Amino acid sequence: MKILVTGGAGFIGSHTVVSLEEAGYEAVILDDFSNSDKSVIGGLQKILNKTVPSYAIDCRNYAEVRKVFREENIEGVIHFAASKAVGESMEQPLLYYQNNLGSLMTIIDVMLAEGISNLIFSSSCTVYGEVDELPVTENAPVKPAASVYGNTKQIGEEIIRDTTAAQPIKAISLRYFNPVGAHPSGLIGELPIGKPNNLVPFVTQTAIGKRAKVTVFGNDYPTPDGTCIRDYIHVMDLAEAHVAALKYLAKQSEDKFYDVFNIGTGNGNSVLELIHSFEKVSRKPLTFETGPRREGDITAVWADASKANKELGWKAKRTLDEALEDAWRWEQQLV
Numbered sequence: 564m565k566i567l568v569t570g571g572a573g574f575i576g577s578h579t580v581v582s583l584e585e586a587g588y589e590a591v592i593l594d595d596f597s598n599s600d601k602s603v604i605g606g607l608q609k610i611l612n613k614t615v616p617s618y619a620i621d622c623r624n625y626a627e628v629r630k631v632f633r634e635e636n637i638e639g640v641i642h643f644a645a646s647k648a649v650g651e652s653m654e655q656p657l658l659y660y661q662n663n664l665g666s667l668m669t670i671i672d673v674m675l676a677e678g679i680s681n682l683i684f685s686s687s688c689t690v691y692g693e694v695d696e697l698p699v700t701e702n703a704p705v706k707p708a709a710s711v712y713g714n715t716k717q718i719g720e721e722i723i724r725d726t727t728a729a730q731p732i733k734a735i736s737l738r739y740f741n742p743v744g745a746h747p748s749g750l751i752g753e754l755p756i757g758k759p760n761n762l763v764p765f766v767t768q769t770a771i772g773k774r775a776k777v778t779v780f781g782n783d784y785p786t787p788d789g790t791c792i793r794d795y796i797h798v799m800d801l802a803e804a805h806v807a808a809l810k811y812l813a814k815q816s817e818d819k820f821y822d823v824f825n826i827g828t829g830n831g832n833s834v835l836e837l838i839h840s841f842e843k844v845s846r847k848p849l850t851f852e853t854g855p856r857r858e859g860d861i862t863a864v865w866a867d868a869s870k871a872n873k874e875l876g877w878k879a880k881r882t883l884d885e886a887l888e889d890a891w892r893w894e895q896q897l898v
């Protein structure tokens with residue numbers, strides 16, 4: 564079964580391509596390479612010992628996207644392609660709404676035109692905002708987004724919810740928590756272009772000497788050690804969740820279907836716990852200092868992933884230590 568992976572040269576997309584191929588699917592990458600590097604295709608070639616077909620196309624280009632569907636005989640879509648920098652989204656809202664929502668709507672348009680019905684959407688726990696109850700379940704209220712990026716995920720889910728109510732599309736939104744780590748081969752990983760937004764690339768770039776220090780954004784939060792808590796999930800566990808979701812979709816007999824699943828480990832770790840875990844697995848002391856809180860950060864969030872465990876038969880298997888070991892191996896081979 565051929566699966567179109569939009570944003571397939573990105574961090575989560577490329578790792579999902581590996582899991583798809585290992586599960587017997589054939590992946591086809593569609594990526595505009597605006598925030599990913601063509602070297603990822605080479606990394607995938609080494610891991611999979613095959614060349615994954617990839618098309619450098621903007622998802623909003625209906626004619627080009629439709630051509631790929633036809634040429635490759637696509638039977639399902641995993642839609643990752645989106646701009647995802649929270650800070651940048653606040654500076655350039657229109658760019659985010661045009662890209663993230665325009666891409667999604669074009670993909671769905673082409674699916675309907677081609678009679679393809681299986682869609683997995685890359686959503687985010689960011690839709691929950693500052694949660695009232697932890698761990699957070701899929702029934703938790705979706706709160707007003709704290710960023711334009713988060714809002715594009717919320718609106719994306721609504722577009723899919725409303726489309727699947729009216730037209731023959733079967734879809735699942737996967738709400739990711741914090742993806743970290745890299746493929747254990749060290750051949751693909753998180754490749755932030757320019758200054759990283761996320762914590763783990765900052766940690767590994769500091770450890771390798773590319774950055775002078777990690778700044779902990781606030782240690783006066785109402786948490787045991789004062790730093791924010793997140794659910795850090797190994798990117799390979801996250802990748803495998805997409806395969807489980809595709810298999811689950813294939814079992815749905817009705818022609819219209821929609822559901823949402825949290826994809827997290829169910830464990831929360833603080834920034835300081837992550838830093839100390841990294842120092843342990845890398846055996847390298849890390850230079851860090853405490854700075855002011857970052858605008859828009861929430862205190863704590865971690866998943867109740869029991870719905871995915873039960874219905875998708877998926878559960879995170881890898882630990883934070885393993886994720887940091889894999890992230891460190893990736894960083895070391897990057898130099």
Ligand code: WQD
Pocket residue numbers: 647649686687688689739740741742760761762763765777778779780781791792793834857860
């Ligand atoms: C994690 C924690 C920071 C950097 C974001 C998006 C979310 C998803 C994952 C795409 C926070 C702290 C960070 C640093 C720090 N992205 N931190 N120093 O903000 O939880 O989630 O990435 O889907 O939508 O919002 O991840 O890695 O940026 O931060 O102290 O240099 O690390 O304050 O508590 P976040 P993050």
